[in-house]
Amino acid sequence: xLPLPTSQEDIQALIxxxxxxxxxxxxxxxxxKQLLKENINARRFQYVPAGHFYSPIPDLDDVxxxxxxxxxxxxHSAPGVNLNEAAQLSLLETFAGYYRDLPFPETQSSGxxxxxxxxxxxxxxxxxxxxxxxxxxxRRMIEVGSGYSSCATLDTNERFFQNRLACTFxxxxxxxxxxxxxxxxxxxxxxxxxxLQAVPVETFQCLQANDILFIDSTHVSKIGSDVNYIFFxxxxxxAAGVYIHFHDIFFPFEYPQAWVMEGRAxxxxxxxxxxxxxxxxxxxxxxNTFLEMFHADKFxxxxxxxxxxxxxxxxLKKIK
Numbered sequence: 653x654l655p656l657p658t659s660q661e662d663i664q665a666l667i668x669x670x671x672x673x674x675x676x677x678x679x680x681x682x683x684x685k686q687l688l689k690e691n692i693n694a695r696r697f698q699y700v701p702a703g704h705f706y707s708p709i710p711d712l713d714d715v716x717x718x719x720x721x722x723x724x725x726x727x728h729s730a731p732g733v734n735l736n737e738a739a740q741l742s743l744l745e746t747f748a749g750y751y752r753d754l755p756f757p758e759t760q761s762s763g764x765x766x767x768x769x770x771x772x773x774x775x776x777x778x779x780x781x782x783x784x785x786x787x788x789x790x791r792r793m794i795e796v797g798s799g800y801s802s803c804a805t806l807d808t809n810e811r812f813f814q815n816r817l818a819c820t821f822x823x824x825x826x827x828x829x830x831x832x833x834x835x836x837x838x839x840x841x842x843x844x845x846x847x848l849q850a851v852p853v854e855t856f857q858c859l860q861a862n863d864i865l866f867i868d869s870t871h872v873s874k875i876g877s878d879v880n881y882i883f884f885x886x887x888x889x890x891a892a893g894v895y896i897h898f899h900d901i902f903f904p905f906e907y908p909q910a911w912v913m914e915g916r917a918x919x920x921x922x923x924x925x926x927x928x929x930x931x932x933x934x935x936x937x938x939x940n941t942f943l944e945m946f947h948a949d950k951f952x953x954x955x956x957x958x959x960x961x962x963x964x965x966x967x968l969k970k971i972k
Contacts (some may be wrong), residue, residue, distance in 0.1 A: 729904030732929035747783035748954035765803035774961035797868030798823035861893025
């Protein structure tokens, strides 16, 4: 049994944490209601049922029977994709130089926006984002899909860049981000509460070498989707030298078996894998799950906290 809080400070911290969980529950309830509504509508207008060979939604019985081969992992699971392994390992050594200055607490704490034990953007992802920011020292960052990752950026910006990094957040459901901001944040950042597809391509022309386009999308390629907009409009329009982050990408560009079996028919990773095959315009800079799978010893030595939650981020650079 946990001891009861005794100080007023402990009580206020618990109240704050309770209120945060209540806000998150409210957001999840709204999302669940919307998903249920969409599911009912989808069944009404389906051309073929889920699992049919004309459906993008997989047959989970088939996935289960073929799981051993479908989810197999080895170094050669991404033919045609240049993983730039030596360059990634070199960058890991560079990142290790920033590790001792990590500013993030484990749980929600006063004066911090980000904390590791959040439900969406854990240890490895946040540590790599922090390290990339320290390494690149960008002037501008545009984030597509905002929340706890935004908090990691804002904490790093405040502590190491004196808020010089110009941040734009594109998030059609900004309630979570707004609940995590500190006083004064709203005046320093740009928040576009709109779907990405409604944001003109010209908005991204301000990004120059070492600036960042941070993407945490809906993860679904379909007609009119944000994912299609990213691959078919945004990426080709970026200036050389811009860095791009994709979230929920796991080596070898497959989704975790548990996610697939619970019905997540995401497909962004497959599109990204195809995009990177034989691609000499974009290069992989850092792929944390790939490195953690095959070089766990280096993480244990240099950045051990990353192994507490391997995350799922890939960083690219447009080189020409």
